[in-house]
Amino acid sequence: MTATEPATADPTARRRGPRALLAAVDVRLTAPGPAYRLRAVHTLVALVVGLRLATRDWTAIADRPAVLTTHANLAGWLPAPLPPGALVALQLAGLLGVVLVVVRRLPHVGFVLAWVCYAALTALWGASGKVMHNDVLTVTVGVVLLFASVPPRGTPPDARAVRWGWPPRAALAVLATVYLLTGVQKLRHSGPDWVLSDNLAWVLRQGSSPFGPELTHLVADRVWLAQLFAAGALLLELTAPVWLAVRRTRAPFALAVLVMHGSIWAFLGLDYSAWVLTAAAVAVPMSLADGHRWVGLLGRLRSRPVQT
Amino acid sequence: MDDEAGPDDRRQRRRARAVTYGLIVVLLYAGAAQVEAWPLTAYRLFSGVRTDTGVQYRLVAVAPDGTRTPVVPTDPTEVSDQTSHLLPALRGASPERRRAMVDAWLDAAGLDPADVAQVRLERVTRRMDPRSLTWTDTDRTLVTEVTP
Numbered sequence: 001m002t003a004t005e006p007a008t009a010d011p012t013a014r015r016r017g018p019r020a021l022l023a024a025v026d027v028r029l030t031a032p033g034p035a036y037r038l039r040a041v042h043t044l045v046a047l048v049v050g051l052r053l054a055t056r057d058w059t060a061i062a063d064r065p066a067v068l069t070t071h072a073n074l075a076g077w078l079p080a081p082l083p084p085g086a087l088v089a090l091q092l093a094g095l096l097g098v099v100l101v102v103v104r105r106l107p108h109v110g111f112v113l114a115w116v117c118y119a120a121l122t123a124l125w126g127a128s129g130k131v132m133h134n135d136v137l138t139v140t141v142g143v144v145l146l147f148a149s150v151p152p153r154g155t156p157p158d159a160r161a162v163r164w165g166w167p168p169r170a171a172l173a174v175l176a177t178v179y180l181l182t183g184v185q186k187l188r189h190s191g192p193d194w195v196l197s198d199n200l201a202w203v204l205r206q207g208s209s210p211f212g213p214e215l216t217h218l219v220a221d222r223v224w225l226a227q228l229f230a231a232g233a234l235l236l237e238l239t240a241p242v243w244l245a246v247r248r249t250r251a252p253f254a255l256a257v258l259v260m261h262g263s264i265w266a267f268l269g270l271d272y273s274a275w276v277l278t279a280a281a282v283a284v285p286m287s288l289a290d291g292h293r294w295v296g297l298l299g300r301l302r303s304r305p306v307q308t
Numbered sequence: 309m310d311d312e313a314g315p316d317d318r319r320q321r322r323r324a325r326a327v328t329y330g331l332i333v334v335l336l337y338a339g340a341a342q343v344e345a346w347p348l349t350a351y352r353l354f355s356g357v358r359t360d361t362g363v364q365y366r367l368v369a370v371a372p373d374g375t376r377t378p379v380v381p382t383d384p385t386e387v388s389d390q391t392s393h394l395l396p397a398l399r400g401a402s403p404e405r406r407r408a409m410v411d412a413w414l415d416a417a418g419l420d421p422a423d424v425a426q427v428r429l430e431r432v433t434r435r436m437d438p439r440s441l442t443w444t445d446t447d448r449t450l451v452t453e454v455t456p
Binding site: 026029030032060061063064065067068070072073074119122123125126127128129130131132133136139140143144147149161162163166167169170173174177178181182184185186188189190193194197198199200201202203205206213216220221 | 316317320321323324325327328331332335336339344345346347349350351352353354355356357358359360362385386387388389390391392393394397405408409412413415416436438441
């Protein structure tokens with residue numbers, strides 16, 4: 001355990017090329033980190049899981065007949081259909097796990113419990129023949145935190161160790177990889193036409209905006225505007241690793257993700273809130289400078305005199 | 309750096325590399341090989357180019373007198389709605405499985421199999437009008453027929 005950042009005199013710094021870059025990434029990944037940062041990311045991701053568990057009627061899964069249930073997923077080995085009672089029990093067990101994380105009583109056990117229940121329920125929810133992506137980012141980022149050693153109670157928040165440094169950075173790396181993949185697949189399957197054709201205009205027209213068709217027409221009938229939206233989304237996805245590699249651009253990335261998924265909801269009615277919340281849960285704490293903590297920020301806000 | 313670290317740091321560095329690089333390799337492989345085994349996915353979100361034309365599979369119940377009734381859930385939920393993505397799988401399913409699937413969809417639609425002579429799976433090509441945002445069928449092909 002050490003209070004210093006990784007050695008900057010590392011010999012890789014003098015080398016050039018991809019191997020040097022990978023070595024530099026490895027040094028940053030495995031450097032010691034503060035206990036408070038892992039606690040923040042661990043707790044925030046658990047809260048996203050809790051929110052998703054609490055705000056859905058999972059018993060709808062029980063209404064799907066066994067013959068219309070697919071098994072090519074994480075929960076494919078479970079019998080179908082599970083009775084409503086078993087689904088509610090999974091939901092409550094997952095929420096109990098989230099509570100354990102938040103109150104820091106057996107936080108690792110709590111996170112594993114919450115993740116297993118959430119992953120099982122979302123896998124069952126999507127076992128109808130179409131891959132559902134709404135919760136997959138949260139589940140995937142959560143995989144990293146299953147292997148994290150959470151600081152035990154009594155650990156000084158500023159204590160630093162390798163074991164507390166790598167999990168939030170690994171979560172950032174996974175987040176970056178997922179967003180990069182969504183962009184790469186657009187280029188792979190559609191090429192530049194994804195942006196340069198009237199593709200997005202037709203995506204918007206074929207969606208269902210909660211604000212009615214006027215909003216759809218506002219953008220879809222102006223091809224240049226739809227192309228601008230498409231270019232912005234693709235650029236954000238393809239450059240996610242760059243945004244997330246630099247501390248100061250992590251919070252703006254979370255904001256950009258909010259704008260992108262928020263507009264998807266406004267234009268198409270599709271709920272990607274779990275992606276927004278997961279990106280924020282990882283990227284925003286990791287955007288704070290060393291020594292800046294959520295608790296400290298909240299404390300300073302509370303201690304401000306009330307102006308009348 | 310590992311040479312100077314204690315055993316716990318060395319162990320944690322090994323774990324960090326295994327988890328991070330391992331997960332990234334798995335994600336990239338799933339993307340490259342187009343794996344779809346949730347939560348492993350290729351992350352194809354709106355990745356195809358959309359045009360004014362689309363293709364849809366539809367299930368239609370045909371009564372003995374020839375009356376056609378679309379087979380759609382009477383009380384749709386997100387879970388039941390998504391089972392329509394299994395319609396193309398009807399063609400390759402065994403006769404027993406086809407009947408079981410069709411019976412399940414008829415039940416969800418509140419239709420009595422006794423009142424149905426045939427259930428037709430149709431592949432419908434349709435075109436959207438950009439002003440009214442409504443679809444018009446332009447072609448319909450029979451994929452398979454099932455007797456419930």
